Amino acid sequence: MTDILWAPWRLDYIRSVSGDGKNCFLCDLALAPQLDQRNLVVARTPDCMLLMNRYPYVNGHLLIAPYRHVPDLTELSVAERTASMELTAHAQKILQVAMNPQGFNIGINIGRCAGAGVVGHVHIHVVPRWSGDINFMTVVGQVRVIPQAVEEAFRQLSKAHAEIVPPPVSPPESS
Secondary structure, eight states: OOOOOOOOOHHHHHHHHHSSSSHHHHHHHEEEEEEGGTTTTEEEOSSSSEEEEEEEESSEEEEEEESSOOSSSSSSOOOHHHHHHHHHHHHHHHHHHHHOOOOOEEEEEOOOGGTTSTTTSSSSEEEEEEOOOSOHHHHHTOOOOOOOOOOHHHHHHHHHHHOOOOOOOOOOOOO
């Protein structure tokens, strides 16, 4: 007999990333700054946004995404790549202040076979890690336990963001 773990909240995510790619949740969020709190967008720059992953691997999982819908880094402008990396460093800093993790996984999945959940819109994952965050539930039960509501983590990270002035994103120097 197979054990069943019900997770009905994941259905919205599955619908948002499957199909023909015409409906991209990252593009939708980029166009709705007035809904940032509801959409868990922590910060914006002129080129990209920092947001909570609504379906995190672990507590505090953040995403950095450019506003433009492009599939990989090679199609981003230099300004977009620079802003994305600066916002990634800022994400690491606010996670350190707000949650005091012992390490980080920072990565980009490009293409479905590489694990990209949103294939057409490149984005960066910043995942805080703690010793022991992979416990028996994950190893034996193949289930992740997230100890804090996403909305509470959003409040905590937004507070840290407000306390830390992000570095200015300046245009790249001409060569």
